Amino acid sequence: MKTETAQTANRVSAGVTFAARLAFENICHSFETGAETLRDVSLTAEPGEVLCLLGPSGSGKTTLLRIAAGIEAQTSGRVLLNEREIAGPNVFLPPEKRSIGLVFQDFALFPHLTILDNVRFGLTALSAEEARSEAMIALSRVGLAHYAGSYPHVLSGGEQQRVALARALAPRPAVLLMDEPFSGLDSRLKDNVRAETLAILRESRATAIVVTHDAEEAMRMADRIALLKGGKLVQTGSAEELYLRPANLFVAGFFSELNVFEGRVRDQFVDTPVGKVAAPGIQDGLAASVAVRLTGFDVNETAGEVQARILSRRFLGVVELLELAVPGAEVPVRARIRCGALSAKARDIWLSLRKSDVLLFETQRENA
Template identity: 45%
Template structure:
């Protein structure tokens, strides 16, 4: 286990009790977070949860009403003062890329290097153009570029000053799905290769889970849960965290002797008193249907093939609502068929 001294020295960025209010809206409410050097952190949550507000405060574009931001242990926002954005060595990629339409690719990249001598700026610009494979685009203007090419140029401009931290606000949301996945992977790999600490805002649960070393789930200006993506997915701290990353079948029931009793079986419910009401959360992929009589009897309500996934709704006599099942198996069942359903209990949650 890492000792305390090592943990503190590895903290690249620290947020302590950050608060921000806009009129009657509490955008951020006591947010505290420690980010290790070289980590990829994904801030995730529904629109209006405070993700972008937090990013702007880290960048220095906005000021917190309360709390402190520390970079390598030095306060850059807080009671002791405010370091201007250009003096933080923090890069920022906006959702719309914010490229200057009247400047070509080379001049867009050079714009971020105004504080560097002309010769050094040109060398750095040529280096980053070559690194990102932008040579053939160097003299083109933004309107002549595809969405993916614009994204690369925006990344090049943000990387040119060699920032220690890169902030990214929904950087891939304007791209179609297949291109988004490819460019996201390429971008994250490049930033990791450079040793850059990354803080990325997204509203996409899959993107957060796949891209982040650390995932920070926000709601109403607060952090609901943070940790490795697998931890948030497999061990959510509350119903909101569970439902953000996965849709569930929910069965309302009562607890007895440390178990939630349902028509589908008994599930461990430690900490619940006898008679306490609880909701059992069952992932659609944890249900299995079969025709061999193993499990609880059910009736197929509908069945549809969605690419490699078969999605089915089944009715169980003792449950008011049909259950949804998603599986890569082909059941060959049809609407109206009788079968049996069983549950894999290891991913069942009880709240």
């Protein structure tokens, strides 16, 4: 069997007819039990954009995707495709009328159909010959035309994912929806298949909305990321914006492992066990949360700002993960350092804060 990389060379480029703007306006959704899954979500995927819906389990991201596809109906609000309402108070287009493709989490390939027949399954509006031609174009686009007569069981997980992508692209949709498309893949293949999928999306020029719970995956794929929590949209922006300028502690913690210290602002500073942190713009006396990424420490065996004792040390290849006892800290402080930064016998060390990896949030706003 050819490798994933070798098969990439067989892929050909082919674009869709057009890309569309998909907009969610004030979307709310509740189940019959009354439980709210989405609360007043407004969000737009621009033409040709890869937008990632990111959030923990139960945040509402898959429900929003199902509403876009027409599988689920919102309780209130509207969905618009190129300014045309496709779901709202008085309109509900069925899925097959929306020009929206969907790639399921489990790929949903038919085991009794050949790869070609799987891909042309939804091309019912075309003649048999036209459907075959479009299906072969879609398979060529994902580098799997040579498997047209085979059956799904002979393919690897990554190849099955690409067949599912080809099937969704075959009708040349204006918008492509992908629900956790890489969650079932071996971690060794995931990076390659993800990069290949992104290349195919760019070439097809379809607007794409990808659901994931993996922040790194969203950062690798997305032009923009929409982070949800408890059915509400928390922050939208580029990967850089959400990482460097998180709206609150939840956003910061979703993109980085953190050490969090609570304190009060005094003379525009917050004292923490790992050092004093500037608090510009926060009124004296207010409670604040100081978040320090695990990469936010410089370590030294002879000098620094704060003393610490190594409790545990894990070798992770390029980096080491330390657990540290720091005076005044109620729980061990964690640090991720470059291998070789400390000698093998180091036990008592010094820490210095790296300001670029320190984030400050007003606790009252965080809890609002």
